Amino acid sequence: MISHILPTSLLYALYWIARTVPIIAIGVFATSFAVNIGLMRKFDRLTKPLSSKANISTLSALSVVTCAFSTTAGYSMLVDGLNEKIVSEREVIATTLISSFPSTLSHLFNYFIPLVIPVLGLTTGAIYVCIVGFAAFLKTCFGIFLARLWLKDTKNKNYSSKPMPLPSTNPDPARAHVGDKRSALAKSAKSTYKMLKRIVPTMFVTLILVSVAMELNLFNSFSAFLEPVTGILGLESGVALISATEIVNTYAGIILAGSLLTEGLIATKSVLIALLLGTVVSFSARFVKHSLPLHVSLFGPQLGGKTVVLNAGTTLVIHVLLIVVLLII
Numbered sequence: 001m002i003s004h005i006l007p008t009s010l011l012y013a014l015y016w017i018a019r020t021v022p023i024i025a026i027g028v029f030a031t032s033f034a035v036n037i038g039l040m041r042k043f044d045r046l047t048k049p050l051s052s053k054a055n056i057s058t059l060s061a062l063s064v065v066t067c068a069f070s071t072t073a074g075y076s077m078l079v080d081g082l083n084e085k086i087v088s089e090r091e092v093i094a095t096t097l098i099s100s101f102p103s104t105l106s107h108l109f110n111y112f113i114p115l116v117i118p119v120l121g122l123t124t125g126a127i128y129v130c131i132v133g134f135a136a137f138l139k140t141c142f143g144i145f146l147a148r149l150w151l152k153d154t155k156n157k158n159y160s161s162k163p164m165p166l167p168s169t170n171p172d173p174a175r176a177h178v179g180d181k182r183s184a185l186a187k188s189a190k191s192t193y194k195m196l197k198r199i200v201p202t203m204f205v206t207l208i209l210v211s212v213a214m215e216l217n218l219f220n221s222f223s224a225f226l227e228p229v230t231g232i233l234g235l236e237s238g239v240a241l242i243s244a245t246e247i248v249n250t251y252a253g254i255i256l257a258g259s260l261l262t263e264g265l266i267a268t269k270s271v272l273i274a275l276l277l278g279t280v281v282s283f284s285a286r287f288v289k290h291s292l293p294l295h296v297s298l299f300g301p302q303l304g305g306k307t308v309v310l311n312a313g314t315t316l317v318i319h320v321l322l323i324v325v326l327l328i329i
Contacts, residue, residue, distance in 0.1 A: 009211035016207050016259065021200060023118040029192040036184035054147035059086055060095040068102035072298075075099075079298050089303050090150040096295075096307045097143025097314065104136035115199065115251070119258035124268045128275060135318045142314055199251055206245075206255045234327075238266040239274040246278030253278055273326050280319045 056064075059081040067074035078095060081087040087095070112132070117125030238260045246253025257275060260266040266274075291311065295304035 005212055005215045008215060009208045012211040013204050013207035017200065017204055020118055021196065023114070025192055025196055026114075029188050033184055033188040036187045037181060054094065054098060054144040055151040056091055056095060056098070056147050057081070057087055060091055060098075063095055064099050064102055067099040068105045071099070071103050071106065074102075075295075075298050082299070088151075089306075091147070092299065092303065093307050093310060094143050094147035094150060096311060097146065098140050100136040100139035100143065100311070101133070102140075104133055110195070116254055119254050120261060120271065121258065124261060124271055127268065128272055131272060131276070131322060135315070135322060138318050139311070139314050202249060202251050202255070206252045207259060235273060236266045236270050239270050239277065242266075242271065242274035243278035246275060269326060273323055276319050276323050276326070280316060280323065 059077060063074045063077040063081075065074075066077060075096070078087060078092050082089070082092055108129075112125075112129045116129060119125070120128060242253055242257045242260070245256045253275065257266070257271045261268065261271055291308050295308045298304065299307060
């Protein structure tokens with residue numbers, strides 16, 4: 001039996017690799033090249049009007065725009081402004097929230113379009129991207145609300161009286177020399193290789209495991225085990241499996257969801273709930289592992305801790321509400 005399952009699973013994995021990886025590679029390379037030659041600067045138009053709605057300084061508005069290309073560079077500008085006493089701690093906290101939507105845009109062309117949409121399919125992938133973008137937009141709106149509430153007296157403050165500090169980090173690839181196309185091609189090829197090197201092994205192993213599970217009818221067993229819980233919510237057992245996988249590895253969760261969706265083992269609505277549920281369950285670990293070190297290293301333990309707690313709490317509340325909405329509709 002094993003001798004039959006392994007070749008079948010290997011062929012299944014190779015089929016999906018051959019079908020998906022070229023699309024991912026082309027998408028990553030094209031968008032990376034656009035960044036390296038400076039075309040991504042046009043996305044400033046999406047963030048400048050949004051940031052101008054809040055009572056924040058020119059420096060903070062520029063930080064929001066910069067986060068569309070590099071969150072670290074954008075936050076570094078806030079650090080310089082804080083040290084120069086151009087921005088207050090409250091403005092820093094509000095600006096990190098306002099930067100949520102631009103930061104999500106920075107992942108649009110190197111994660112969502114080249115990976116999520118090809119793996120989940122155009123319809124499900126696009127809906128998921130829109131939901132994630134909408135959640136980030138709500139965080140941005142909440143940040144604007146806080147900025148208007150906290151910074152009422154700063155609207156007419158003249159921030160041009162002090163020189164605007166530059167980011168303390170290295171320039172983002174989006175600011176690379178436009179004319180150096182050869183260098184841009186080399187950088188794009190290198191970044192594409194690095195991403196594929198990280199994604200393809202995970203995709204390959206996940207697809208093999210999924211195929212083995214399907215051949216052994218483990219999904220049916222798992223479905224029977226979780227039937228009392230998922231039955232109450234009207235969801236397939238694959239929801240728990242995808243959520244658990246996403247907690248361990250985001251890419252693996254997306255890949256598993258796409259595979260189950262294609263095989264007809266799970267519906268689009270359940271995939272969306274599963275991916276959001278995985279984010280909710282693992283949100284504390286993710287923020288502690290990724291966000292906390294960055295925020296604390298830039299803003300210090302006290303202010304950095306405040307920005308992480310507020311951002312994490314806002315994300316949790318929004319995602320829970322979105323899951324409830326998906327369960328109702």
